[in-house]
Amino acid sequence: MSDTPAATADNAAQTALIASFLKLQSQHKAGASWFYWIAGLSIINSIVILLGSQWSFIVGLGATQLVDGIAMGIAQQASAQSGLILKVLGFVFDLLIAGLFVFFGAFAVRRHTWAYVVGMVLYAFDGLIFLLVKDFLSIGFHVFALVCIYGGLQASLKLNALETAAQNAPPPLPAANN
DSSP states (O other), X not given: OOOSHHHHHHHHHHHHHXXXXXXXXXXXXXXXXXXXXXHHHHHHHHHHHHTTOOOOOTTSOHHHHHHHHHHHHHHHHSOHHHHHHHHHHHXXXXXXXXXXXXXXXXXXXXXXXXXXXXXXXXXHHHHHHHHHTTOHHHHHHHXXXXXXXXXXXXXXXXXXXXXXXXXXXXXXXXXOOO
């Protein structure tokens, strides 16, 4: 390895590029992982609500809470056996809804832009449920989560651009031995 100014500059540029790549990769994964957190905490919320508690995480989905509320309301007016069946059906719906966000997370982690965009749009629409019931804390957290997911999307797009540029770059010239 040569200690010429050009070689030192090349090494510094490579180090900066690697650091930038690692930072973008971390931001991308952090943004994509929000889909998993949203799904997981929504399922925990559903279990807690179906067990009769009144608390929940603010990051959860409004759609699953809506399903839980409907299932619980109808179950209270039904017989014990029918009520249990309704609660189980509600939980199955919750699993499907949360599974959709796990699906988006799995594809967002692989840097599929459509997964970020569709997941963000659905999560934004989900936030409208909280607007209907004037749960401003949950709305605020939805906005915060969307900003974090958007940061992941931006990092993913930059990583895709970096990889495309690297693939299209000419191979480096061999170093001259002195």
